[in-house]
Amino acid sequence: MSEPGLRIERLHVRVEQKQILNGIDLTVEPGRVHALMGPNGSGKSTLAFALTGHPNYEIVSGTATLDGEDLLALAPDKRARAGLFLSFQYPSAIPGVKVANFLHAARQAVRPDSLPPAKFRQLLIEKMDVLGMDPSFMGRYLNDGFSGGEKKRLEMLQLAMLAPKYAILDETDSGLDVDALRDVGTSVNALRASDEGRNTGFLIITHYPRILQYIRPDVVHVMIDGRIALTGDAELANRIEREGYDTIREEIIARA
Amino acid sequence: MPEFSRFDQRVLGAGEREAALRAFETTPSHRGRPGSYWKIDLDALDFTGLDTDPGTGDVTISPVSGRGVIAVDLVTAARDHRDLFARAFGVALGAMPDKFAFLTRAFAQVGAFVYIPDGVSVDDPIAITYRTTSARFFPYTLVLAGAGARATVVERLTSDVPDTMIGSIAEIVTESGASVHFASVQDLRDDARVFATRVAAPGRDAHVSWATAELGAALCVTSNDVRFDHAGADAHIATLFFPTGSQHVDVVTNIQHNVGNSTSQTVAKTAAGDLGQGRFLGNIRIAAGAQHSNASLRDDALLLSKHAHIDSIPALEIAANDVRAFHGATVGAIDDEQLFYMTSRGITRDDAERMIALGFFEPAIEHFPTEALREQIRTVLAAKVA
Ligand SMILES: Nc1ncnc2c1ncn2[C@@H]1O[C@H](COP(=O)(O)OP(=O)(O)OP(=O)(O)O)[C@@H](O)[C@H]1O
């Protein structure tokens, strides 16, 4: 096996005939946390969808590998089984499909060694408790009639249950109240401390440094106009909070 | 003309049978015409052979005991429970607008009669199973619930022999304050033709709940009707169908609010795959005097292949001014975003489609009375998703 990591090289992506990503280079190593920030429309979600294989996102050139495996050659379900997970910015509602059945099918798919039903249920209740979710959610239809915050908690429940090798969190923190944000932090940190999740690498897309106080990033990237414009340490997130993106844009123009 | 004098005269006299057959021959189906999708002309079907072979089949009725509850075959009911039989037979059908109901009436002499005396509550579902064993079969289910009585009846229609034609009637009479939950599951061989009419006439403050699943047959034509002639009654109608292969399914619901203060809720969940063709016509009629009626109709159609097609037509005819009527409908394929969401969790595309399609039916499935029955329906539906 070649070098481990979620490795993205010179990735160019088009949506609806429009080029959005203009050569992304980024590597998330196992167990490490990368934050991805950037103004609205800069292409952060596009990167997340291109990596997970959304059919609307056309790879023009470049590569993406997961622990050496060519992600771009795989259908979305195979990418998930290879160990990739996306927490959606806007998760779909699927009426008639119960949360517990869906989670069981997903866990069964990505971890075929899976748990007997009683163990599965016990695990589910434990993880729901960490996220402050009432057990009655198990019997509800997937995201159907969920509030914005409830949807995000359910995304985090899926992350906890699937314990992927690499997780992309696309604005999981947006729209969460302070308690929910803390619960998300607790849940992610519990995963990172567990045997299953010890080596999970994270790419956390966010607009706010707040979530990064719960989940400390090793690296912070700034995406502007479909490129990684700047990479730094955790302090970069605070600087963006203070100064906005304009000074970063000016710096880049001055450097060029 | 068949020799109707050899039919059971206690169920229905020869003269009335002849009249019914004539009415069948002269009444138009009032169904849609064939077109580029739907291939079958329901007014030009071949019914030859009826005069020589009236056909038959097996009737199984789950035993019930005590408190005056009766569950027997139709001929026994007409012979031994004359007054009760007369209190219900033809009462809900009334003038019978449906062409195919005339056909079944002409040949009816096999079936089941269920009677629940006033105030009696039966918890366990009463199961009636019809199995065709010959080329034709005309089973008739008659349910009479006395004042304040409660019962659940589950009817199943199956076939073992090829190329059968089935005409069936289910007639539900609920007297004042009675409550009947009636479920029908049609899972005939895929070369069968079936014409089913189900009619309920709820009495004052009575409650009727229908749940129907049309799963089998090459051609399935059904009419599910509720006629409100008494105030305070309510009805819930849940219907689902899923033509695949080259199956054709045509379902009509007729909800007729003739008096006020009556409530109806209709839910139709329809899907089609392969070359499957479906038609759903949801009729709601609120008569001029029927103030404070409340009617809702929700129909959703899911298309699982390029060549499958469903015509979903609501028809609300409202002559009263102080009523509540709601209609909502959708038609479309499985949502790509839903599919992507599920597959992004490792679930294969096929499994995701199956789960989404089954989920689509769930609001109708949940109206079937037992978990075992619901599971059977889910199993058949799951096998039909490609
Ligand atoms: N399906 C699509 N059709 C057309 N344009 C699209 C589509 N998806 C993305 N885009 C465009 O691509 C650009 C990048 O969008 P993207 O969602 O990746 O931004 P983002 O960085 O995630 O923004 P935000 O912070 O607002 O979530 C935008 O201009 C957007 O309008």
Ligand SMILES: [Mg+2]
């Ligand atoms: Mg985004």
